[in-house]
Amino acid sequence: MSYLTPDRTKPITARKLGDYFDRAAVLETLTINAQNAVRAAETPAPKEEHPRSIRERLQRNKATINTPKQDTSQREAVQRMVDREAKRAEGKGTGYDRWAAVHNLKQMAATMSIYEESGFSSPEELEAALATASAExxxxxxxxxxxxxxxxEKKDLQKQLLAYIKTKPARDGLKxxxxEKARKNYREQHESDFxxxxxxxxxxxxQGISKIPASKALQAExxxxxxxxxxxxxxxxxxxxxxxxxxTVKSNIGQILRREPERGKGRDNER
Structure with missing residues (x-):
């Protein structure tokens, strides 16, 4: 028994590769793999119950929410859904309406993803979370x-302090x-400093500052x-x-729920 790998032009015998590559070992491995495949095919996959409507999905119990948490820093920001009826009333054309339909589907998926990742089990919980977030x-x-x-204020004080410190030579010179005549002449010569x-x-x-702060201490503050x-x-x-x-999630949820009765009527008519 021999093998021909993609990187070779001539086959290599199983004897050179070792005991795991002889005919008996290879046949045994293939048999085990086939048996495992049959067992896997015979085992029925667990059925997951999905809510029949968006409203039921929003009202699910927290214990049924098993969506793994995602890194929110890498998640694209959810956008508001477009009110297509209002846009059509404004005169938007078919092209825009098609874009809005796709946009709304994407934002609906993003909205539900955030809703479930946040662990909300009702729109009321979303409302409470929004109130808390706004307060924070x-x-x-x-x-x-x-x-x-x-x-x-500290920077203003620092500006005045540094300016005052620079005038120290002039103030010391006046002393x-x-x-009196010499002091008068000196003040005139250094008028800008004074x-x-x-x-x-x-x-x-x-500012009520009776003691000028140290420059280093002020810088530290x-x-x-x-x-x-x-x-x-x-x-x-x-x-x-x-x-x-x-x-945005609240706004989109509201729009989704407003559309839900219309979808239900459509399904009833089809029946």
């Missing part, structure tokens, strides 16, 4: 705005002047606020996308 979005948005406001210093002093007073802002923004973006997704 508002909460994170408020926190983000507060941090952004604090960050702006070194011995006479204008900046006085503006910064007014700012500190208006700004960096901490920036980290908080980035974290909150990422959280806000995720919750915004989730809320938008649930809003």
């Amino acid at each position: 979005l508002s909460s994170v948005h408020a926190k983000l705005k507060a941090v952004e406001s604090a960050l702006r 070194a002047q011995k006479t 204008m900046i210093a006085e503006a910064a002093t007014r700012y500190f007073k208006a 700004i960096e901490q606020l920036m980290r908080e802002k980035n974290t909150l923004y990422n959280e806000y973006r995720e919750k915004r996308e989730r809320t938008k997704e649930l809003q």
Whole structure:
């Protein structure tokens, strides 16, 4: 017994390949594979009951939802279904209507996929989840705005502080002047520096700052606020996308349910 593999031009004998490739071993393996195939064909596949309508599918018990979770980051965003009747009333043509029909089928499938992956067993649960998501979005948005406001204030303070620090040589020079005339002349020579210093002093007073903060400490506060802002923004973006997704799913579910009675009438007429 010999074998001819695709990468060879001459056959190779089973004796050179080893005991597992002689005639008896090969025939035994083929027999076992054939028996396994027969048993597999005779075993009936388990029947899965599917809801007869979209409404029944939406009302399924959570225990029957076995759809494996998908990586939502790789999932395309679901879009709103098109109201074809309204578009036809607006004068949209046949070509658009055909596109809308295909679009709606795709979005219906995407909607049901998200609905089941989220573990909803009724439209009411979807409504509750949307309310929760909206509340969480508002909460994170408020926190983000507060941090952004604090960050702006700290940066304004830093701007005034750095400007004030730069005027230190001029302020020290004024103190070194011995006479009033010398001080007057000195102020005139460094007028811009003293204008900046006085503006910064007014700012500190208006903000209720009696002790000027250290520059390094202020920079550390700004960096901490920036980290908080980035974290909150990422959280806000995720919750915004989730809320938008649930809003779209809710809208599509509503449109699907409105169309369900029409489908039922069509089936009854066919019968």
